[in-house]
Amino acid sequence: MAYFSPYIDASGLHIPAYTDIRDQLIADARSIFGQDIYLENDSQDYQWISAVSNIIYDAFLTNQAVYNSRGPSTAIGSPLDIIVKINGIKRQPAVYSTCPVLLTGSPGATVTNGVVGDSAGYMWSLTNPVILDGTGKATALATCQTPGPITANPGQITKIVTPTFGWIAVSNADYATLGAYAETDGQLRSRQSISTSQPSRTVLEGIKGAVAAVQGTERFEVYENDTNVIDSNGLPPHSITAVVEGGTNQDIAQAIYRKKGPGCYTNGTISVDITDQFGMPMPIRFYRPTYVDIDVVLNVKMLAGYTTETTDAIKSSTAQYIDSLNIGDDLTVSSLWGAALSANKVPNKPLFSITSLKASKHGQTPGTTDIVIAFNEVTRGNTANVTLNIT
Known part of the structure; x- marks a missing residue:
């Protein structure tokens, strides 16, 4: 394909290929210095033209990336972070798994900057400092040093990585609360698309958009039962049921309250009282996932x-x-x-x-x-x- 100047039309930005740029520069060189100039691959002049062509093509690619960064469907990385701020959301950062652990040892012993390990080789940092009580025990929160959904089953965190005088053992009786990887571009685009449903034509879409925009929200689902009977999921009639992972209870309840219709029952085991502009408390209910x-x-x-x-x-x-x-x-x-x-x-x-x-x-x-x-x-x-x- 012959070289052409970059242009924009209804289908987007068009740029020439590297080979088109190179061939055009070779043709220009022949028109200037004569058709008999030697410009084969092993010539110094060809190598120079090739280097210049690559620089020009890199500049065109940068322009294309800038052009594509104007919208969320094609933006990547930090430009996508900037675009979605228009919708009041930002990329979810990586979350570290946490797990309560029991430390045992000598009464009154102090553990400073403690680190423990699990059976899979992951390191977990303890709350600082940890002081053992009169029975030689203390509960601390261990935070995994590796981001993401790192699991720890009961009895798997048993290694003392930073030995301390008076500290004898560590163990966990509960499952770790899973962390999460940093939100990918694809996940952020999906959440941005959902968040734009806040000014939507239906209340249900508006609730989904509001929940998606809550800081820290990861996975979520919103169900509606608009019938007069309990549905197949066991949800009460004329109700909205949100199941939300991540985010604070208060922020999630506030988001649901702002978008739910009047007289609609919110269903769930978590209940948060939201006070309206007249000072009246309104219980908003939702679920945390099991x-x-x-x-x-x-x-x-x-x-x-x-x-x-x-x-x-x-x-x-x-x-x-x-x-x-x-x-x-x-x-x-x-x-x-x-x-x-x-x-x-x-x-x-x-x-x-x-x-x-x-x-x-x-x-x-x-x-x-x-x-x-x-x-x-x-x-x-x-x-x-x-x-x-x-x-």
Whole structure:
């Protein structure tokens, strides 16, 4: 294709290719210095023209990136962050998992800048300082030093990384509260699209948009029952039911209150009183999601190149897929095959094959039947719950 000057039309910005720029400069050089000038690939003049062409093309690509940054559908990175501020939202930062832990040791011992470890090798920082009471015990909050949905089951945080005089042991009796990875461009675009529904034509869309705009909100779902009877999810008649992960209770309740219709019942186990302009309290109810841990059992056949890193990759890919499902989404067991096989990262040379795969809710007998998730539940992946039988 021949060189052309960059232009904008109804379909967007058009720029010439690198080869078109190079060929045009070669043609210009021949017209200036004569058609017999030697400009083959091994000539110094060609190398110079090639370098200049690459610089010009880089400048055109930068212009194209700037042009695409004008709207949320094509902007990436920091330009997308700037665009979505128009809608009053910003990219959700990475969140670190937290877990309450019990420290034991000598009465009165003080743990400063304490760090503990789990069975998977992750480090967790303790609240600072931690002072053991008269019985030699203290409860502290451990925050994972690695961002993202790092799991820790009861009894997995037991290692003292920073030994301190008088501190003997650490343990966790509860599951960790999962963190989250920083919001991706695709996730931010999706949330921006939902947030623009606030001035929408329906109340339901407006509530979804308002909840999406709440700082810290991650996954959420809003259900409506406009009938006179309890629906299939067990939701009361003429009600709005929001299930929200992340954000503060007060901010979520305020967002629902601003958008709900008059006389509409808000359903849920969390209740927050919102005071209206006349000083009257209005209870706003919603749910926090209940996490459903999933057990997965895979029978895997090793192929050439399989290592322990492959085992970790299979577990991680499977757990990440389970974590990626939305609130109320059933888990289709067959979809786990694709998640596990995605660990085969070597093109045209698989490292393993899967001979069978079963899954279940944690503690139940694994099978091939799809796992039904309630409206206010969400699946939770955990590499510790992914079992590989390798042959």
